[in-house]
Amino acid sequence: MTKHQDPTRSGHPIESFLCSALDDLEGLADVPAWSMDEATTDRVVLLAARVAAGVAEVEARAIGQAVSLDRPGIAGCRGVTQWLRQLTNVTGRLAARKAALASSLAAWEPTRAATARGAIHAEQAQAIADKIALLDDDVTDHDKQRAEAFLLGEAADHDADALGRMGHEIYARLDPDCADAREAEALARAEARARKRTRLRMYDDGEGLTHGTFVIPTLYGEMLRKALAALAAPKHVRAEQGAGSYDWETPTPEKLGKALCDYVARFPASKLPKLGGLNATVIAIGDADLLEGKVKVARLDTGHKISHLDYLRLACEAGIIPIWMNATGDVVSMGRRHRFHTARQRLALIARHQHCQRNGCTVPGYLCHVHHPHPWSEGGETSLRNAELLCPFHHGVAHAGHAVEAYPMRT
Template identity: 60%
Template sequence: MAQHTDTPGSGHPIEAFLCTVLDELKGLADVPTWSMDAETTSRVVGLGARVAAGVAELEARSIRHAETLDLPDTAGCRNLARWVQQATGVTRRTARTKTRLAEALADLEPTRAATARGEIHAEQAQVIADHLGRLDDEKVSVHDQARAEAFLLEGARHGHDADALATLGHAIWERLDPEGADEREAKALEAQEERARRRTRLTMGDDGQGLTHGRFTIPTATADAFRKQLHALAAPKHVRAEHGAGSYDWQKPSAERLGQAFVDWVEGYDPAQLPKIGGLTATVVVVGDYDLLQGKLKAAQLETGTKISPTQYLRLACGAGIIPAWMNASGEVLALGRKHRFHTPAQRLAAIVEQRHCQHHSGCDVPGYLCHAHHDIPWAQGGGTDLRTTKLYCPYHHTRVHQPGKEPMHAWPGALPTMGVRSRGPT
């Protein structure tokens, strides 16, 4: 057995055990796994999971004790999870998970003991705690809570993983109150769906390498519908029909097939089915010039400024949600003279392509589709609705350019010599 030499300790049994485990792990770092047969490998993986569960329980118990000792406050941390993050170097998300487990196991002795013995995983313990917590909210008796805990522990020991255990948790009331189980389940589902709606999220970020990464959290019922739509687009029959025989590579990972299906779903969606944004349908404008018509290899770009290849440009120009825009030699959209007071969708679209964002001198970067179309010379003062005399301003700056005292004279588009003259109504 390896000797513990590099971590000073108090001699407490828990600390001494963990130090010994660390030393033993160091001794195994270079031991090859090729010498294990199939049965041994299976047993080792299972044993590793059990040991991890037991260590997770020890860690959770210690985290709970840290709160009892008021260590977060002593260290100046705003909460226990932040202290765990500081003490261990894990991410905030992982620290919150560890803290939740510590809180969950504190009041569930049978579940804690089963985790400590490596009989169930930490994630199974957390699911049990979550379901029992809902029972506590409904003021279920201590006896019935104990029955529910035993029921879920039995399921965990018999091979139900955390997801299956969560499904099993919905059947608790069939045991505790068979007659009222249906009504309780319906109410619980309504509450769950409301929580899901409140927690719905989507985030996206460009990595600068031609890819955008994102995360989303949506209600499970919606995810089921979305998954089915993507599976339809990723089905071999559909892919072969779209791209020809031999185009479907079964060796590609499922995640890649679904990712390609997601791209097809976005590009093929009819924007006419969506609400208008900035007075226009939610179309993406791809911008090219005459050189592309002559076969020159030259980059095109989206209205957002994202550059794309000429091949991608020509492909997107055929899509349902795409509008191609051709520019003249000066990089301008062809003039669209109009005699109407309000800018037409075509004029707004052309302005967005040319200007892209709010044109205020401060450098405002609000996207063009969220801006107002402003007359350089107000309609009430004889100005016409023409693309050449149109500026895009976000709502905030559009208000400012109509308030003489808010903007310097040189920044006032179309400012007239008589500063007291103002247009009546929107421009």
């Protein structure tokens, strides 16, 4: 027995409608769509979108009622988003959007009514509410209503993204003389918010791919878009890969992904700040016989492994720094000629140890300091024999007499 057939239901008109709608949907489950002609198919898609908008408005009102009844608090949830996730098993992202829509529609009645009758989609309603909420505090309620009416009228011909870009048109109608100045100020506020919301997340799936998401200000997004478009352009692709290699009209996600790899690989390391005393470049570490064609695994200084094929591809364009090690892994020393370990010595340490050498510490080598176990001030040489990789925390501990409590950066 499904939930909407529960005999304990209240009989409230909204609940009764939804139960009837679910019953009707069950009756349509086995009705074939292939029997619809072209005109009917178009109408059904449009009708389904309008019904979905109306149901979203009903759901938004119900969420608003749940907030007024403190259902999230009674359920022990931190907020309405968590409550929605628990109640409906939707993702946090979708729950947050539903909660935001409920709040927005409660504030703007004409937008709510248009959503209820299916005249606009839920995402259009949210865009309209968001745009009005960004108007200056000195804009009167009457003018905000005018702005809302303007955007509702434009919603018939524009999607949510276009509605969100119509800030200039709103100000041009409310205050034509100051429209440009107001738009500039609004854009400055939006850009400040965008900078605070900038994010980048990456993770390795263990299958040779790194996945990631990013949120960056539009200015830098457009810069990246143009850079990737240039790398994926026909002239560049043909020059790099030969005639006949460009077989698409618009760059596909795959082509743009490869262009991003090209962009990362070709960015001049000399233009990057130092990282751990070295250029911020990935170091590929492998035996000499890899260069002679032997099939072996190589590794990066970050700890990840790469195939011999990727190693050889890197060797074609990257610098090769030979490091000779004896049977115990020692590298030739530079004695006391230098107080600080050189870049090549750092490379050797990273190649040998990969991460901080304190037990259990996994801070990668490129973020570590090089420490003299036998202090330089007491006659210790600057060599690979008298060097160890320590993360900033453990380096501080070492210089504090190995007493963790004495290290001021301890948290």
